Amino acid sequence: VQGVRDGGGDPRPRRVLVFPLPFQGHIDPMMHLAGALHARAGLAVTVLHTRFNALDPARHPEFRFVEVPDGVPAGVAATGRIIDVILAMNAAMEASPAAVLGALASAMIAEDEDEEAPRAACLVIDSNLLSVQRAAEKLGLPTMVLRTGSAACLRCFLAYPMLHDKGYLPSQESQLYMPVPELPPLRVRDLFQTKISSHEMVREVIARITETVRNCSGLIINTFEALEPDELQKLRGELDLPLLLAAGPLHKLSSKTTGSSLLDQDYSCIEWLDTQPPGSVLYVSFGSLAAMDSGEFVEVAWGLANSGHPFLWVVRPNLVQDTDIAQLPDGFEDAVKGRGMVIQWAPQQEVLAHRAVGGFWTHCGWNSTLESVGEGVPMICRPNAVDQMMNARYVEEVWGVGFELEGELERGEVEGAVRKLMGGGREGAEMTERAEVLRRKVAECLDGSGSSRTAIDKLVDYMLSL
Numbered sequence: 001v002q003g004v005r006d007g008g009g010d011p012r013p014r015r016v017l018v019f020p021l022p023f024q025g026h027i028d029p030m031m032h033l034a035g036a037l038h039a040r041a042g043l044a045v046t047v048l049h050t051r052f053n054a055l056d057p058a059r060h061p062e063f064r065f066v067e068v069p070d071g072v073p074a075g076v077a078a079t080g081r082i083i084d085v086i087l088a089m090n091a092a093m094e095a096s097p098a099a100v101l102g103a104l105a106s107a108m109i110a111e112d113e114d115e116e117a118p119r120a121a122c123l124v125i126d127s128n129l130l131s132v133q134r135a136a137e138k139l140g141l142p143t144m145v146l147r148t149g150s151a152a153c154l155r156c157f158l159a160y161p162m163l164h165d166k167g168y169l170p171s172q173e174s175q176l177y178m179p180v181p182e183l184p185p186l187r188v189r190d191l192f193q194t195k196i197s198s199h200e201m202v203r204e205v206i207a208r209i210t211e212t213v214r215n216c217s218g219l220i221i222n223t224f225e226a227l228e229p230d231e232l233q234k235l236r237g238e239l240d241l242p243l244l245l246a247a248g249p250l251h252k253l254s255s256k257t258t259g260s261s262l263l264d265q266d267y268s269c270i271e272w273l274d275t276q277p278p279g280s281v282l283y284v285s286f287g288s289l290a291a292m293d294s295g296e297f298v299e300v301a302w303g304l305a306n307s308g309h310p311f312l313w314v315v316r317p318n319l320v321q322d323t324d325i326a327q328l329p330d331g332f333e334d335a336v337k338g339r340g341m342v343i344q345w346a347p348q349q350e351v352l353a354h355r356a357v358g359g360f361w362t363h364c365g366w367n368s369t370l371e372s373v374g375e376g377v378p379m380i381c382r383p384n385a386v387d388q389m390m391n392a393r394y395v396e397e398v399w400g401v402g403f404e405l406e407g408e409l410e411r412g413e414v415e416g417a418v419r420k421l422m423g424g425g426r427e428g429a430e431m432t433e434r435a436e437v438l439r440r441k442v443a444e445c446l447d448g449s450g451s452s453r454t455a456i457d458k459l460v461d462y463m464l465s466l
């Protein structure tokens with residue numbers, strides 16, 4: 001990378017400020033991007049973060065941290081509902097902009113007082129932080145945006161007004177399987193939705209995301225060219241931005257330590273995986289937010305037990321609605337002795353990279369999907385909400401590396417799905433082969449001249465030119 005140290009004639013090294021949305025699926029990609037900029041180009045990094053889901057600076061001694069008052073009322077924070085928190089946080093920051101202006105200024109100005117300190121080149125924000133973008137504008141600080149979801153998801157957001165005008169949304173039960181020809185291969189049921197937040201709230205969040213994206217000085221998407229070539233091409237036509245880069249999978253571009261798990265990861269599962277035959281274990285995890293009721297939980301447990309296949313299952317606190325720690329059904333532990341392990345939170349990237357893992361039952365959060373793709377692991381998809389439905393659609397229909405387990409969660413269906421993926425039959429084997437082909441494409445995009453590597457170089461040059 002040219003000019004990292006000269007910053008356009010300025011002898012000081014440059015600093016990048018980053019501000020992730022404080023949720024696991026948003027923090028991780030932002031911290032990985034920061035890690036890549038720091039490790040590859042020597043840029044100094046300041047992380048702005050909220051008290052809600054606060055990051056631990058001690059785990060990242062290479063970065064500087066500045067806390068921004070988030071103003072999220074305790075009642076909203078306690079729900080943990082992402083849409084509600086996004087709206088509350090933006091509303092609070094807009095109602096009293098002095099707090100965010102002060103934090104941004106301290107991240108920029110304090111350094112300028114020191115002759116030797118790196119000068120702030122720009123701020124990279126999560127696309128949900130319009131209020132922060134507005135504050136940065138007042139300070140003359142250019143903002144770049146990180147989209148932590150897929151390119152297809154962003155196209156869906158941009159199309160949201162059209163989807164309403166044409167009557168696809170709000171979706172009607174009778175139209176769920178109707179194709180949306182403007183966004184192939186999506187059907188009405190695959191469009192972004194949530195079960196708990198109101199349609200109006202979702203609409204507002206999406207309108208704010210599109211405004212943030214349209215106003216930014218450059219957009220980085222956590223995807224790669226070979227995964228979503230058509231979607232990226234269309235986005236470049238639809239958005240008139242100075243820079244639009246596909247730089248993912250970001251977790252593959254930085255060292256593992258720049259991940260920022262909010263829960264403690266249980267590494268004992270890696271020792272257990274070491275004892276299992278190659279490709280034999282199904283890894284089961286539904287991400288950081290998805291929840292199920294206690295009846296569904298019992299069906300999952302017995303479906304896994306009855307499948308006869310080894311499994312590693314993440315049962316995180318609050319996975320089961322209204323309980324802190326879910327109780328496994330009587331007799332379950334004896335039934336799966338030696339071939340089933342249940343933990344509260346996994347080092348997921350290491351688990352998926354482990355040779356013993358041959359399948360992933362996932363809720364299809366975008367990070368989980370990319371992490372699975374990156375290791376060539378085929379998927380059983382059980383999307384829950386937000387962008388997960390469309391991610392599952394791409395997994396099944398476009399990339400052919402998994403299938404959706406639809407309908408009510410019932411132990412016989414679960415058992416059948418596990419056997420279909422892991423049982424050595426033709427369909428499962430073909431998905432595994434296609435997953436391996438996709439894994440090689442990931443490896444290629446990360447090569448010296450690969451598309452995502454090059455994207456990071458372009459990004460650094462661009463940041464230094466701002």
Ligand code: UDX
Binds near residue numbers: 028
């Ligand atoms: C989801 C959506 O993906 C996101 O787009 C949306 O805005 C919010 O909801 P989440 O449910 O957290 O996020 O799922 P995912 O995107 O898959 O991210 C989960 C992250 O947690 C992954 O990076 C995964 O590696 C990590 N994880 C998960 C662990 O470290 N350990 C676990 O046991 C499970």
